[in-house]
Amino acid sequence: MREVVVLGVGMTPFGKFRARSLRELGADACWDALADAGMKPSEVQVAYCGNLAGGLLSGQEAGLGQIILREVGIAGIPVTKVENACSSGSVAFREAWIAVGSGLYDVAFAIGVEKLTEGTTAEVTTALASAGDMEMEAALGLVFPGIYAMLARRRMAVYGESIEQCARVAIKNHRHGALNPRAQYRNEITLEEIAASPMISDPLTLLHCCPIGDGAAAAILCSTDVARRGSRPAIRVAASALTSGLFREDREYVGFESTQRAAAQAYEQAGVGPEEIDLAEVHDCFSVAELCHYEDLGFCAPGEGGRLIDSGATALGGRIPVNPSGGLLAKGHPVGATGLAQIAEVVWQLRGEAEGRQVAGARLGLTHCQGGNVQGDALATTIHILQR
Amino acid sequence: MREVVVLGVGMTPFGKFRARSLRELGADACWDALADAGMKPSEVQVAYCGNLAGGLLSGQEAGLGQIILREVGIAGIPVTKVENACSSGSVAFREAWIAVGSGLYDVAFAIGVEKLTEGTTAEVTTALASAGDMEMEAALGLVFPGIYAMLARRRMAVYGESIEQCARVAIKNHRHGALNPRAQYRNEITLEEIAASPMISDPLTLLHCCPIGDGAAAAILCSTDVARRGSRPAIRVAASALTSGLFREDREYVGFESTQRAAAQAYEQAGVGPEEIDLAEVHDCFSVAELCHYEDLGFCAPGEGGRLIDSGATALGGRIPVNPSGGLLAKGHPVGATGLAQIAEVVWQLRGEAEGRQVAGARLGLTHCQGGNVQGDALATTIHILQR
Numbered sequence: 188m189r190e191v192v193v194l195g196v197g198m199t200p201f202g203k204f205r206a207r208s209l210r211e212l213g214a215d216a217c218w219d220a221l222a223d224a225g226m227k228p229s230e231v232q233v234a235y236c237g238n239l240a241g242g243l244l245s246g247q248e249a250g251l252g253q254i255i256l257r258e259v260g261i262a263g264i265p266v267t268k269v270e271n272a273c274s275s276g277s278v279a280f281r282e283a284w285i286a287v288g289s290g291l292y293d294v295a296f297a298i299g300v301e302k303l304t305e306g307t308t309a310e311v312t313t314a315l316a317s318a319g320d321m322e323m324e325a326a327l328g329l330v331f332p333g334i335y336a337m338l339a340r341r342r343m344a345v346y347g348e349s350i351e352q353c354a355r356v357a358i359k360n361h362r363h364g365a366l367n368p369r370a371q372y373r374n375e376i377t378l379e380e381i382a383a384s385p386m387i388s389d390p391l392t393l394l395h396c397c398p399i400g401d402g403a404a405a406a407i408l409c410s411t412d413v414a415r416r417g418s419r420p421a422i423r424v425a426a427s428a429l430t431s432g433l434f435r436e437d438r439e440y441v442g443f444e445s446t447q448r449a450a451a452q453a454y455e456q457a458g459v460g461p462e463e464i465d466l467a468e469v470h471d472c473f474s475v476a477e478l479c480h481y482e483d484l485g486f487c488a489p490g491e492g493g494r495l496i497d498s499g500a501t502a503l504g505g506r507i508p509v510n511p512s513g514g515l516l517a518k519g520h521p522v523g524a525t526g527l528a529q530i531a532e533v534v535w536q537l538r539g540e541a542e543g544r545q546v547a548g549a550r551l552g553l554t555h556c557q558g559g560n561v562q563g564d565a566l567a568t569t570i571h572i573l574q575r
Numbered sequence: 576m577r578e579v580v581v582l583g584v585g586m587t588p589f590g591k592f593r594a595r596s597l598r599e600l601g602a603d604a605c606w607d608a609l610a611d612a613g614m615k616p617s618e619v620q621v622a623y624c625g626n627l628a629g630g631l632l633s634g635q636e637a638g639l640g641q642i643i644l645r646e647v648g649i650a651g652i653p654v655t656k657v658e659n660a661c662s663s664g665s666v667a668f669r670e671a672w673i674a675v676g677s678g679l680y681d682v683a684f685a686i687g688v689e690k691l692t693e694g695t696t697a698e699v700t701t702a703l704a705s706a707g708d709m710e711m712e713a714a715l716g717l718v719f720p721g722i723y724a725m726l727a728r729r730r731m732a733v734y735g736e737s738i739e740q741c742a743r744v745a746i747k748n749h750r751h752g753a754l755n756p757r758a759q760y761r762n763e764i765t766l767e768e769i770a771a772s773p774m775i776s777d778p779l780t781l782l783h784c785c786p787i788g789d790g791a792a793a794a795i796l797c798s799t800d801v802a803r804r805g806s807r808p809a810i811r812v813a814a815s816a817l818t819s820g821l822f823r824e825d826r827e828y829v830g831f832e833s834t835q836r837a838a839a840q841a842y843e844q845a846g847v848g849p850e851e852i853d854l855a856e857v858h859d860c861f862s863v864a865e866l867c868h869y870e871d872l873g874f875c876a877p878g879e880g881g882r883l884i885d886s887g888a889t890a891l892g893g894r895i896p897v898n899p900s901g902g903l904l905a906k907g908h909p910v911g912a913t914g915l916a917q918i919a920e921v922v923w924q925l926r927g928e929a930e931g932r933q934v935a936g937a938r939l940g941l942t943h944c945q946g947g948n949v950q951g952d953a954l955a956t957t958i959h960i961l962q963r
Contacts, residue, residue, distance in 0.1 A: 239637060242636070242702075242705050243636060248627060248631060248658065248702070249627060249658060249659065249706040249707075249947055249953075250660060250706065250946075250953030253947065254952075262819055262952040263821045267657050267659055267666045267669075267670065268657065268658040268659060269655050270658060271656060272636075272637035285677050289576050289673050289679075291576050314630075317636035317637060318637040319637075429655070430651060430653065432651070433651045445651075559641065564641055564645045564650040565637075565641035567638070
């Protein structure tokens with residue numbers, strides 16, 4: 188594998204855009220990324236598009252990448268849709284990385300798009316549940332809010348973690364989101380508001396859960412040779428790891444073995460340790476998840492997640508800012524777009540273009556996405572490390 | 576890109592298996608491929624799973640590859656679902672080829688699976704239409720049988736091709752299918768039966784159309800180093816090409832520009848011409864399509880497709896046998912499985928293991944799949960050339 192860099196990124200605001208179609212959202216992100224990379228549509232040689240629910244909610248299962256690219260004047264090239272539940276955008280990025288790294292292509296487009304405001308609440312809930320194991324879990328009632336509520340209860344029992352510590356993740360990420368013009372929610376929230384929001388799955392109230400929304404994000408990856416011909420700063424892909432879960436290893440049920448394993452692979456590839464990471468965008472689909480990720484990514488010891496959020500280390504200005512974009516909780520989580528929105532945030536941070544939420548002097552950023560049946564073998568965890 | 580070989584293939588029979596789930600069908604094909612390759616599950620390092628309608632018909636949109644692999648004792652590795660309409664199985668094979676070719680992995684699983692007997696006829700028809708452009712075509716009534724009926728009419732007008740010449744494709748492929756123990760239909764059919772079958776989209780009657788069915792197929796790809804350590808014959812991947820359509824180039828509407836372009840790329844990669852191909856498995860979703868593919872793949876000149884089928888050249892025993900497996904028309908077309916079933920057939924042919932339908936002395940075989948909105952930019956055409 189040869190070295191691969193990110194030359195451009197793009198992202199729509201995340202939110203509820205009922206009047207805009209998948210193709211419009213996707214095309215907006217693509218135009219942004221092309222402009223950011225200083226590239227013409229004709230320079231793109233291959234593309235991957237990540238999406239979960241286009242078939243279930245918009246009736247567009249196939250050809251989504253081609254349909255989006257046609258809108259920006261790209262046709263004829265190899266385009267493949269990839270899907271790995273909430274990791275769909277991340278795996279689009281990863282496949283683009285492999286395609287360029289292999290030497291087969293010099294310039295690749297990675298696109299992530301999702302429209303969740305199409306359909307009734309029941310339809311959207313079913314579409315999201317289809318990311319789990321429908322035959323063995325969802326059919327028995329084990330859907331995502333329940334899975335994460337059990338995780339929160341388990342961490343309370345094993346580590347003595349409190350629901351207030353979980354809530355502090357939501358408070359921090361909303362504070363960060365308020366600084367991000369592309370975030371779905373730009374309001375700060377309080378402990379009291381979180382506790383008073385409707386109960387979803389005990390002990391997780393509504394504000395412990397990421398919202399439903401629409402959006403798209405995209406990245407252009409290329410060889411170092413191509414990057415040198417342009418004038419844009421190239422951000423190096425220092426590591427890319429994808430793992431599936433090993434359920435039998437997760438018996439403690441206080442975190443995610445698949446994240447631990449992906450992190451070990453990614454740190455080894457990049458030749459760095461967790462203490463060298465300047466910022467991270469992680470998969471905070473529910474508040475408690477971020478506390479697990481602190482531990483599984485090595486930002487603190489097992490069981491120390493609650494104390495790490497309490498210390499302020501993961502807030503902007505802290506030792507290791509996590510989710511400076513607002514994360515899934517505040518920036519939003521249009522499933523297929525999330526992985527590439529994380530990449531876009533880290534690229535902006537490493538270039539010093541993150542404005543009010545800039546992590547000063549950031550050189551190494553990490554993205555972490557996970558999707559699929561959460562405590563089962565189908566959990567797909569994707570980690571990327573980007574380097575200025 | 577380093578050289579990649581196919582070490583093992585597997586395939587379920589194609590047919591209507593209402594009592595069997597996606598995971599069971601997929602696992603059967605995987606066990607077959609592992610046994611065929613002489614490999615242990617623990618040797619597989621990465622996997623790609625091709626599927627179109629799992630989300631729409633079975634409710635299992637995500638994690639399908641992981642769920643199938645768990646059944647054969649494979650967990651923890653990177654697994655990604657890929658989708659490109661009727662090319663989904665082919666792009667799973669292609670991504671596995673890139674993953675091994677890049678040097679990142681030594682052994683990759685490509686899996687294709689589909690279950691179309693789950694749901695009502697209306698649901699299945701909607702799921703298949705979702706492979707087209709739902710917003711711009713299907714919503715206006717332009718679904719696949721109509722698209723191919725117009726193609727047949729257009730070829731009649733431009734080339735003077737007859738509906739009997741189209742029918743001869745179905746007759747030939749059913750004759751081949753009758754020799755294939757895994758084919759969905761193993762009965763020979765006559766011109767009269769084809770003409771008398773129910774009209775689907777004038778001039779195409781039912782027996783001009785491939786059937787609805789279930790099934791799975793899989794292949795194990797590896798580096799030449801790994802292949803040398805085993806005792807199985809290695810079949811070389813001499814070329815892999817994937818194109819999207821260029822609608823503006825298809826104004827004549829008598830064939831597929833995306834196939835012509837993918838073929839040119841594949842022949843150049845393999846360093847061979849169409850006259851050197853010993854057999855081909857092509858995407859005969861409707862009888863008329865195979866006549867286009869003869870021309871677009873260079874097996875005859877433009878407009879000569881009808882005369883080529885008349886000559887018998889594409890039947891077993893002819894100059895260039897096409898669809899010795901029975902093709903989509905007789906072997907069946909469980910969408911996501913088709914591309915890998917084509918690979919399996921060509922591997923068996925090149926190894927001399929195709930029994931009653933063996934093409935004598937075959938050294939070079941070609942597979943051709945196309946999916947997506949057929950005369951639009953989203954048409955995904957995949958061509959592979961395999962070499963003994």
